[in-house]
Structure formats: C-alpha cells, structure tokens
C-alpha cells in the first residue's frame with residue numbers, strides 16, 4: 302500500500318517557497334497546472350496557512366504535510382483524473398474562500414471552509430479514468446462494493462479519504478472536539494458524494510432558485526446548496542481559465558473518454574458517442590457541456606457574488622472559442638479532413 306517517507310515530510314516542512322505565497326497565486330486567472338509537481342504540496346500547506354486554518358484548527362504542520370503527501374500518492378496517473386486535477390480543484394476552493402471573503406462575510410463557517418478544501422483535495426482519490434456507468438456495466442470490484450447505493454466512484458473516493466485520515470500521523474483533525482470532528486466528516490462525506498454528476502443535476506434547479514431569491518444566511522438548505530455549488534465550481538474551474546488551459550483540459554478528458562470507449566468496444570459494448578473516438582465531435586460536445594453544465598453553475602455563482610462575474614465571462618469566452626473551432630471544423634469536415642491540430 303502507499304508509503305510516505307520521513308524525509309519527504311521534512312522536505313515539505315522546510316519548503317523553499319517564500320514564506321508568503323506570491324500574490325498572483327490568489328488571482329482567478331492563475332493556473333495551478335503551471336506549478337512544479339515537486340512544489341504542489343508546499344503550495345497546499347501555504348494555502349491552508351494563508352486562510353488561517355492551520356492556526357484556527359491547531360493543525361500540526363508535520364501531520365498536514367504527511368496527509369498531503371498521502372493524498373498526492375493516492376491519485377493514479379490517469380490523463381485527467383490525476384493529482385493535478387485534485388490540486389487545481391483545491392486551488393479554486395482557496396480562490397473562492399479568499400476572494401469572495403466567504404468566512405468573514407458569514408456565508409460559510411471556518412469548519413466548512415476546512416471541510417470544503419479537504420474534500421476538493423480528496424474528491425477523486427484513486428480514480429481509474431472511467432465513469433460510474435462503466436463500473437456497473439463491466440462489473441468492477443468497486444461496482445460490487447457500492448453499486449446498490451449508486452455514486453460508485455464517489456463512494457470509493459470517500460473511502461480512500463477516510464483511510465488516509467485514519468493513517469498514523471495523518472489525522473489533521475485531531476485538534477477538533479469530537480462534535481467538530483463528526484460535523485467535519487459529515488461535510489466531507491456530503492461534499493465528495495455531491496461530485497457525482499447525477500447528484501449535481503438533481504440540485505442545480507434548487508441552486509438557481511436560491512440565487513434568484515437571494516441567499517438566506519439563516520436557511521440551512523441555502524448554506525448546504527452553496528457548499529455543493531462551490532464544490533462543483535471547483536471541480537469545473539479549469540473552464541474559467543484562459544483558452545489554452547480550457548482546451549488542454551478538454552483534450553485530457555477526451556483521452557480518458559476515448560480510452561474507456563476503446564475498452565467498451567473491446568468488451569462488445571457500444572460506447573456513448575462522446576466516448577467513441579470515431580464519432581465524437583469534440584468542439585460540439587464541449588459547446589454542449591459548457592452550455593448545459595459549466596456556464597449555468599458560474600452564472601449562479603455570479604448572481605450570488607458579483608465579484609465572480611469574471612469567472613462566468615471566462616467560461617462564455619471559452620464556449621465562443623469552441624463555436625469558432627466548430628465552424629472551422631464543419632468546413633473542413635465537408636472538405637474531408639480534420640484534426641484537432643488547428644487548435645494547437
């Protein structure tokens with residue numbers, strides 16, 4: 302099973318980063334995918350510190366370093382669902398908490414901020430680059446464990462997160478009271494299970510209604526819906542960056558989808574068109590994904606927080622780029638040749 306060596310922990314604790322994170326790390330257009338892999342764990346530690354969470358929750362730094370190293374090791378090298386995805390999702394939760402002043406303004410508590418950030422880091426642990434329906438159709442061991450409850454992969458990600466928290470020297474929550482501890486684990490459970498796309502689709506109408514009515518600070522349902530919204534926005538945050546990041550991410554996602562499609566064909570099952578490298582039209586699929594999933598959630602975020610409007614604008618700009626690519630492609634498809642190279 303996974304091992305983390307004491308010298309790895311020491312290297313993180315003495316990390317050579319300037320004591321404070323560079324100011325640009327806290328900007329919306331900063332792409333965490335540009336951070337050196339060997340520096341990611343240091344950045345995570347600094348982000349927790351920057352938000353005062355290490356201090357507030359009496360988190361021992363060597364415990365946090367060890368926890369972060371175990372989480373990083375807990376990701377496989379799938380094209381998209383790997384450590385850099387988790388690190389990017391975590392970074393966005395830091396951006397939202399810091400730039401929207403979510404704790405100071407009372408939208409979320411400090412404990413909810415801690416749970417949100419830890420959930421972002423752990424939310425796709427041990428992902429194999431295949432979907433829930435693939436687990437069920439091919440009868441994987443994860444499906445036999447979790448298919449009766451649904452959200453097969455998300456239940457596995459949660460189990461992996463709890464396993465790391467229970468590993469010697471990794472329990473970052475041992476400074477919490479037992480009441481805070483059980484509240485925090487309930488939050489992490491709900492937040493990681495909320496990353497199932499099917500769960501998100503069930504919630505989004507209530508989130509739209511909340512944004513239209515206006516956030517009610519005393520309404521526990523509103524507070525819960527906001528945490529789920531922040532989780533989904535973080536999971537999709539690559540689409541709020543510049544075109545190169547947004548397009549590169551789509552490339553990685555389709556590498557996973559097409560590999561799954563190849564597997565399904567080899568098993569005699571017909572893949573979804575989105576997963577069939579012979580049939581998928583990536584620009585059109587991305588326009589649909591941005592229109593139906595991404596832009597709606599950042600529209601809700603922008604309605605609740607006008608300062609987040611720049612994020613919605615970025616997703617709309619990226620959709621426009623795909624529309625231009627699609628127009629260009631359909632001209633080339635008619636003339637018989639096409640490749641994604643034009644986007645290079």
Ligand SMILES: Cc1nc2ccc(C(=O)NCC(C)C)cc2n2c(-c3cc(OC(C)(C)C)ccc3Cl)nnc12
Pocket residue numbers: 495496497498501533536537550551554575586590594
């Ligand atoms: C660039 C990009 N293209 C995608 C294209 C299609 C789909 C897809 O699943 N389509 C199925 C139909 C029914 C909608 C997801 C895509 N996707 C995700 C993603 C989001 C997820 O769920 C949350 C975060 C809750 C929305 C879960 C898994 C993934 Cl891979 N992340 N980036 C992408």
Ligand SMILES: [Mg+2]
Pocket residue numbers: 424425454496497
């Ligand atoms: Mg996931």
Ligand SMILES: [Zn+2]
Pocket residue numbers: 386390424425496536
């Ligand atoms: Zn994810």
